[in-house]
Amino acid sequence: MESNRDEALKCLSIAQRHRDSQNYDSARRFCQKSINLYSTPEAAKLLNIIEREAAAGTAPSSSGPADAGVNGAKASSSARETHASAGTTKHRPQGTAAGQGSQEKREYTDEQRKVVQRVRACAATQYYEILAVKKGCEETDVKKAYRKLALQLHPDKNGAPGADEAFKMVSRAFQVLSDPQKRAAFDQYGADPDSRASGAAAARSPFAGGADGEVSPEDLFNMFFGGGGGGFGGGPFGGGFGGGPVFTASFGPQGFRTTGMRGGGFGPQRRAAEPAAENRSLFLQLLPLIILFAISLLSSLPSLFSTPDPHYSFQATSKYSTERMTSQYKVPYWVNPTEFQAHPIWESIPETHRSEKAAGAVSSKLRGFERVVERTFVSGLQSQCRGELDSQERRMEQHRGLFGIGANWEEVRKIKAEKLPACDKLKEMNLFANYY
Structure with missing residues (x-):
């Protein structure tokens, strides 16, 4: 292509x-x-x-x-020698002859095939299940799980059917769970934080690259393992x-x-031997x-001398244990106390207000940081609300019949009266009419 x-x-x-x-x-x-x-x-x-x-x-x-x-010589390719360890069976896909040195051999073991099947059995956004880690695990656990699976599933090492797709799923799971902001949004809403409604969170990712903020699995593998x-x-x-x-x-x-x-x-x-x-x-x-x-380089100079915003989470964890609240929409969030108290934002808060959860009214730096927190929170609500509305509309359509023939209007009214938590939260914040 x-x-x-x-x-x-x-x-x-x-x-x-x-x-x-x-x-x-x-x-x-x-x-x-x-x-x-x-x-x-x-x-x-x-x-x-x-x-x-x-x-x-x-x-x-x-x-x-x-x-x-010119010389017309056609050299024969040397076959790669493979040694099967005791109790391990290597498989060769059909249609690949042992003597075809001009075609890449795609061999795999039963263990590699089982790893591929386990990963492919997970849904695309079941990031914790894909990496086989617990939801409240530390960042080091995520890195260890990715390192192990990436080496097992890399297409150059694993030729099992579906290994390429499994490798991409593992890389995507690591991109989300290794980024505190993306992980916080995913834990809160259970949706892909880089969806169309979550552009603000994607822009803060340290793995963002290119126009769409995405990194290919091969580039992520090379960055993580030090490849060129x-x-x-x-x-x-x-x-x-x-x-x-x-x-x-x-x-x-x-x-x-x-x-x-x-x-x-x-x-x-060698350029040393080239003419001037x-x-x-x-x-x-x-x-x-x-x-x-x-x-x-010149355009990035202001950001080089500025301190990045502190990390935060929408759920309390062992790492993010200090609860705070935004001043405008009263959105609760948690920060790492050691990191937050060493940040210039903490210094900008008067000492008499530092014990308050919501102190944005007395610190302009804190208000600016809280606006970022609220944008991430609202973006997640919008994505979740859109899914709630789509699901409600599909279920009502099933009971409306064809041109009203055989319609169950009582069931339609019940579905329409159901509560939509994310949409109701947007209405409570007076933001629903701005987007829907």
């Missing part, structure tokens, strides 16, 4: 880096993944080169995939696979690194990226 092209090019760049370091197993795997995402002639040629060099045990040549078809990132190839920063020079920039364990690749080839060129004119060309190509980075 055309939508997978960028990801395929990223995998191809990673495969080349592994080939440069003579890590042929990883190079072969990422190259095959690139072909599966979006097949290109360059990927097929690179895979051919990797197979030939792996079979011969030679170092990478300086020629690229464009030269791979991909590169910038093509577009305004370099040519395609068939034209002029291509340059990639990547962030990895050794920091920021740039790699040069000549048109049609994938062999890295080519170095200037590289600088000009990276100049837009440098300017964007500088503008972003």
Whole structure:
């Protein structure tokens, strides 16, 4: 699919880096993944080169995939050896032959299959059940559970059917439960805190990325386990696979690194050996990226010198044990006493009012923080109220019949008279008419 092209090019760049370091197993795997995402002639040629060099045990040549078809040599792929431990059976999906080295092997054990089945049996928003942790657990328990499941379910390690979907469910559960604000909203309403009505809570997430505030499971796995990132190839920063020079920039364990690749080839060129004119060309190509980075840094300077808001919860826990209340809508919330009393907001409250639960009237900083708490609370109520109204309408529709034929109007009146807790709370706060 055309939508997978960028990801395929990223995998191809990673495969080349592994080939440069003579890590042929990883190079072969990422190259095959690139072909599966979006097949290109360059990927097929690179895979051919990797197979030939792996079979011969030679170092990478300086020629690229464009030269791979000249000699017409077709090297056979080496089969990956697998050892089954005592009492453990490995499975191979049907249609994957043992000798097909050009296709990625997707093996798994009975234990891996059971983990996938357990996770897939959970609903999409049963985050605690997905991670197999208790509702009142600490943040360290959430991290331990995610680390264990992510290693068991990562697509590169688990080939059981449904492993990819299970890995995404585990990553999503960790995104929500590891963020105090998102977790507080989820505990309060039981709904996805990043739904359309919960944009305020999503904007506060430390994992927010991109325009929609979402992070892919692979990126989350790399952030959590210290993996490197991909590169910038093509577009305004370099040519395609068939034209002029291509340059990639990547962030990895050794920091920021740039790699040069000549048109049609994938062999890295050391910039120290390049002519001065080519170095200037590289600088000009990276100049837009440098300017964007500088503008972003300047725009974020005010937030760099400001203290972030303290964390809070809508339910009392061992960590959030001090109850407070907003001044405008009287919304109860709990804070960590140690963190809150060390925050500038606490210093802004006069000492004579610090024992009060609702002291927003005497502190402008506290009022600003409480407005954030109330927006999160109201967003959750809106989401829950919308679900209540939809459920009520569906149940009434079942008893109205077709054009009124066979309608049970008594049952319709009973359903319409039912209480809707979230909607009633919005009406009590005089906010229902603003949204519905």
